[in-house]
Amino acid sequence: MKQAKYVYRSEEQLRLYKFTSEGPKGSVQKIVEYKETSAKNVYNLAFGDYDEITQSFDDMSITDNGDCSKVLATVASTVFAFVRKYPEAWVTASGSTSGRTRLYRIGITNNLAEISEEFVIFGYNSQREWEQFVVDKDYQAFLLTKKGNWPPL
Amino acid sequence: MKAKELSDSKVPTIIFDTKLNKFRDKVLFPEKLEKANKILAESDLPDLYYKLLNDTNTPKKELETVKK
Numbered sequence: 561m562k563q564a565k566y567v568y569r570s571e572e573q574l575r576l577y578k579f580t581s582e583g584p585k586g587s588v589q590k591i592v593e594y595k596e597t598s599a600k601n602v603y604n605l606a607f608g609d610y611d612e613i614t615q616s617f618d619d620m621s622i623t624d625n626g627d628c629s630k631v632l633a634t635v636a637s638t639v640f641a642f643v644r645k646y647p648e649a650w651v652t653a654s655g656s657t658s659g660r661t662r663l664y665r666i667g668i669t670n671n672l673a674e675i676s677e678e679f680v681i682f683g684y685n686s687q688r689e690w691e692q693f694v695v696d697k698d699y700q701a702f703l704l705t706k707k708g709n710w711p712p713l
Numbered sequence: 714m715k716a717k718e719l720s721d722s723k724v725p726t727i728i729f730d731t732k733l734n735k736f737r738d739k740v741l742f743p744e745k746l747e748k749a750n751k752i753l754a755e756s757d758l759p760d761l762y763y764k765l766l767n768d769t770n771t772p773k774k775e776l777e778t779v780k781k
Contacts, residue, residue, distance in 0.1 A: 574727075619742050
Protein backbone atom coordinates (compact mmCIF):
# COMPACT_ATOMS: atom_id res chain seq x y z
CA MET A 561 0.00 0.00 0.00
CA LYS A 562 1.40 3.35 -0.97
CA GLN A 563 -0.76 5.21 1.54
CA ALA A 564 0.63 6.21 4.91
CA LYS A 565 0.06 3.64 7.59
CA TYR A 566 0.84 3.13 11.24
CA VAL A 567 3.51 0.82 12.55
CA TYR A 568 1.86 -2.11 14.23
CA ARG A 569 2.69 -4.80 16.73
CA SER A 570 1.66 -8.42 16.50
CA GLU A 571 1.79 -11.63 18.43
CA GLU A 572 4.01 -14.26 16.83
CA GLN A 573 1.24 -16.12 15.01
CA LEU A 574 0.38 -12.89 13.16
CA ARG A 575 -3.31 -13.27 13.96
CA LEU A 576 -3.58 -10.19 16.18
CA TYR A 577 -2.22 -6.73 15.48
CA LYS A 578 -2.22 -3.55 17.51
CA PHE A 579 -1.49 0.01 16.47
CA THR A 580 -2.18 3.50 17.72
CA SER A 581 -4.28 6.04 15.85
CA GLU A 582 -2.99 9.58 16.38
CA GLY A 583 -5.06 12.69 15.77
CA PRO A 584 -7.01 15.59 17.27
CA LYS A 585 -8.87 13.22 19.60
CA GLY A 586 -5.59 11.90 20.96
CA SER A 587 -4.06 8.44 20.86
CA VAL A 588 -6.48 5.59 20.32
CA GLN A 589 -5.37 1.98 20.39
CA LYS A 590 -6.69 -0.19 17.59
CA ILE A 591 -6.66 -3.94 17.40
CA VAL A 592 -7.05 -6.16 14.34
CA GLU A 593 -8.11 -9.76 14.76
CA TYR A 594 -8.04 -12.71 12.35
CA LYS A 595 -10.22 -15.51 13.66
CA GLU A 596 -10.92 -18.91 12.16
CA THR A 597 -14.46 -19.28 10.91
CA SER A 598 -16.59 -22.37 10.49
CA ALA A 599 -15.28 -22.75 6.94
CA LYS A 600 -11.92 -24.38 6.41
CA ASN A 601 -9.10 -21.93 5.81
CA VAL A 602 -11.43 -18.92 5.98
CA TYR A 603 -10.56 -16.27 8.57
CA ASN A 604 -12.66 -13.35 9.71
CA LEU A 605 -10.93 -9.99 9.87
CA ALA A 606 -12.36 -7.67 12.51
CA PHE A 607 -10.97 -4.54 14.06
CA GLY A 608 -11.91 -1.88 16.54
CA ASP A 609 -10.78 0.22 19.46
CA TYR A 610 -8.89 -1.36 22.33
CA ASP A 611 -9.01 0.08 25.82
CA GLU A 612 -5.90 -1.16 27.56
CA ILE A 613 -7.15 -0.11 31.00
CA THR A 614 -10.50 -1.89 30.90
CA GLN A 615 -9.22 -4.57 28.48
CA SER A 616 -12.31 -4.02 26.38
CA PHE A 617 -12.88 -3.90 22.62
CA ASP A 618 -15.30 -1.79 20.65
CA ASP A 619 -16.01 -2.01 16.94
CA MET A 620 -18.88 0.49 17.07
CA SER A 621 -17.07 3.56 18.34
CA ILE A 622 -16.49 6.57 16.12
CA THR A 623 -12.98 7.78 16.82
CA ASP A 624 -13.18 10.77 14.46
CA ASN A 625 -9.43 11.17 14.61
CA GLY A 626 -9.12 12.43 11.05
CA ASP A 627 -7.03 9.46 9.98
CA CYS A 628 -9.60 7.09 8.52
CA SER A 629 -7.57 6.42 5.36
CA LYS A 630 -4.43 5.78 7.35
CA VAL A 631 -6.28 3.40 9.69
CA LEU A 632 -7.79 1.49 6.75
CA ALA A 633 -4.41 1.34 4.99
CA THR A 634 -2.88 -0.06 8.18
CA VAL A 635 -5.60 -2.70 8.48
CA ALA A 636 -5.13 -3.56 4.79
CA SER A 637 -1.42 -3.89 5.41
CA THR A 638 -2.09 -6.50 8.09
CA VAL A 639 -3.85 -8.56 5.40
CA PHE A 640 -0.60 -8.69 3.46
CA ALA A 641 1.29 -9.70 6.60
CA PHE A 642 -1.32 -12.32 7.48
CA VAL A 643 -1.29 -14.01 4.09
CA ARG A 644 2.50 -14.06 4.05
CA LYS A 645 2.16 -16.32 7.09
CA TYR A 646 -0.97 -18.17 5.88
CA PRO A 647 -0.73 -18.21 2.09
CA GLU A 648 -3.70 -20.53 1.61
CA ALA A 649 -6.03 -18.44 3.74
CA TRP A 650 -9.20 -16.74 2.63
CA VAL A 651 -10.04 -13.57 4.54
CA THR A 652 -13.54 -12.23 4.97
CA ALA A 653 -14.51 -8.85 6.42
CA SER A 654 -17.56 -6.70 6.89
CA GLY A 655 -18.29 -3.47 8.70
CA SER A 656 -20.21 -3.25 11.95
CA THR A 657 -22.73 -1.05 10.10
CA SER A 658 -23.72 -0.75 6.45
CA GLY A 659 -21.99 2.65 6.39
CA ARG A 660 -18.74 1.12 7.53
CA THR A 661 -19.04 -1.72 5.05
CA ARG A 662 -19.45 0.97 2.38
CA LEU A 663 -16.33 2.65 3.74
CA TYR A 664 -14.42 -0.62 3.36
CA ARG A 665 -15.70 -0.88 -0.20
CA ILE A 666 -14.35 2.61 -0.93
CA GLY A 667 -11.05 1.66 0.70
CA ILE A 668 -10.84 -1.45 -1.49
CA THR A 669 -11.74 0.56 -4.59
CA ASN A 670 -9.08 3.17 -3.88
CA ASN A 671 -6.44 0.46 -3.62
CA LEU A 672 -7.89 -2.01 -6.08
CA ALA A 673 -4.99 -1.92 -8.53
CA GLU A 674 -2.50 -2.79 -5.82
CA ILE A 675 -4.77 -5.33 -4.13
CA SER A 676 -5.45 -7.03 -7.46
CA GLU A 677 -1.75 -7.57 -8.06
CA GLU A 678 -1.76 -10.15 -5.32
CA PHE A 679 -5.36 -11.05 -4.48
CA VAL A 680 -8.64 -11.98 -6.00
CA ILE A 681 -11.49 -10.28 -4.19
CA PHE A 682 -15.18 -11.12 -3.94
CA GLY A 683 -18.20 -9.22 -2.66
CA TYR A 684 -21.22 -10.77 -1.00
CA ASN A 685 -24.16 -9.27 -2.87
CA SER A 686 -27.82 -8.71 -2.07
CA GLN A 687 -28.67 -12.03 -3.76
CA ARG A 688 -26.56 -13.67 -1.05
CA GLU A 689 -23.93 -14.79 -3.50
CA TRP A 690 -20.22 -14.16 -3.74
CA GLU A 691 -19.20 -12.47 -6.94
CA GLN A 692 -15.93 -10.99 -8.10
CA PHE A 693 -15.67 -7.47 -6.72
CA VAL A 694 -17.25 -4.78 -8.88
CA VAL A 695 -16.34 -1.13 -8.28
CA ASP A 696 -19.20 1.04 -6.93
CA LYS A 697 -21.42 -1.94 -6.14
CA ASP A 698 -22.68 -2.36 -2.59
CA TYR A 699 -21.81 -5.54 -0.75
CA GLN A 700 -22.56 -6.94 2.68
CA ALA A 701 -19.13 -8.48 3.10
CA PHE A 702 -15.87 -9.08 1.28
CA LEU A 703 -13.71 -12.13 0.77
CA LEU A 704 -10.22 -12.32 -0.63
CA THR A 705 -7.47 -14.78 -1.16
CA LYS A 706 -4.14 -14.92 -2.92
CA LYS A 707 -4.40 -15.30 -6.66
CA GLY A 708 -2.71 -18.68 -6.49
CA ASN A 709 -5.69 -20.02 -4.52
CA TRP A 710 -8.23 -18.89 -7.08
CA PRO A 711 -9.06 -20.06 -9.66
CA PRO A 712 -8.24 -23.54 -8.40
CA LEU A 713 -6.74 -24.74 -11.68
CA MET B 714 9.78 -7.68 21.91
CA LYS B 715 11.74 -8.06 18.75
CA ALA B 716 11.30 -6.50 15.36
CA LYS B 717 10.98 -8.48 12.18
CA GLU B 718 11.84 -6.72 8.93
CA LEU B 719 9.82 -7.69 5.91
CA SER B 720 11.16 -6.76 2.55
CA ASP B 721 8.38 -4.90 0.79
CA SER B 722 6.46 -1.70 1.30
CA LYS B 723 3.10 -3.42 1.66
CA VAL B 724 4.05 -4.77 5.06
CA PRO B 725 5.85 -2.39 7.40
CA THR B 726 8.22 -3.49 10.11
CA ILE B 727 6.35 -5.76 12.48
CA ILE B 728 7.17 -5.61 16.15
CA PHE B 729 6.30 -8.74 18.04
CA ASP B 730 4.52 -8.01 21.29
CA THR B 731 4.14 -10.88 23.72
CA LYS B 732 1.47 -8.92 25.60
CA LEU B 733 -0.90 -9.76 22.79
CA ASN B 734 -0.50 -13.49 23.37
CA LYS B 735 -3.13 -13.37 26.11
CA PHE B 736 -5.82 -12.66 23.49
CA ARG B 737 -4.92 -15.56 21.22
CA ASP B 738 -7.67 -17.85 22.44
CA LYS B 739 -10.31 -15.15 22.81
CA VAL B 740 -12.77 -13.89 20.26
CA LEU B 741 -12.48 -10.13 20.55
CA PHE B 742 -15.30 -9.27 18.17
CA PRO B 743 -17.80 -12.14 18.49
CA GLU B 744 -20.61 -10.40 16.60
CA LYS B 745 -18.40 -10.03 13.55
CA LEU B 746 -17.37 -13.67 13.69
CA GLU B 747 -20.98 -14.73 14.05
CA LYS B 748 -21.94 -12.62 11.04
CA ALA B 749 -19.12 -14.13 8.99
CA ASN B 750 -20.14 -17.66 9.94
CA LYS B 751 -23.74 -16.90 9.02
CA ILE B 752 -22.76 -15.61 5.60
CA LEU B 753 -20.42 -18.53 4.99
CA ALA B 754 -23.17 -20.96 5.97
CA GLU B 755 -25.66 -19.49 3.51
CA SER B 756 -23.20 -19.00 0.65
CA ASP B 757 -21.40 -21.75 -1.10
CA LEU B 758 -18.24 -20.34 -2.63
CA PRO B 759 -15.60 -21.55 -0.19
CA ASP B 760 -17.41 -24.80 0.66
CA LEU B 761 -18.13 -25.62 -2.93
CA TYR B 762 -14.62 -24.70 -3.88
CA TYR B 763 -13.11 -27.08 -1.34
CA LYS B 764 -15.63 -29.80 -2.05
CA LEU B 765 -14.82 -29.71 -5.72
CA LEU B 766 -11.13 -29.27 -5.18
CA ASN B 767 -10.98 -32.29 -2.88
CA ASP B 768 -12.93 -34.38 -5.30
CA THR B 769 -10.35 -35.54 -7.79
CA ASN B 770 -13.10 -36.65 -10.14
CA THR B 771 -14.40 -33.12 -10.55
CA PRO B 772 -14.09 -32.22 -14.22
CA LYS B 773 -12.05 -29.12 -14.98
CA LYS B 774 -15.06 -27.68 -16.73
CA GLU B 775 -17.04 -27.75 -13.46
CA LEU B 776 -14.27 -25.97 -11.56
CA GLU B 777 -14.22 -23.37 -14.31
CA THR B 778 -17.92 -22.82 -13.70
CA VAL B 779 -17.38 -22.31 -9.98
CA LYS B 780 -14.71 -19.70 -10.49
CA LYS B 781 -17.18 -17.64 -12.51
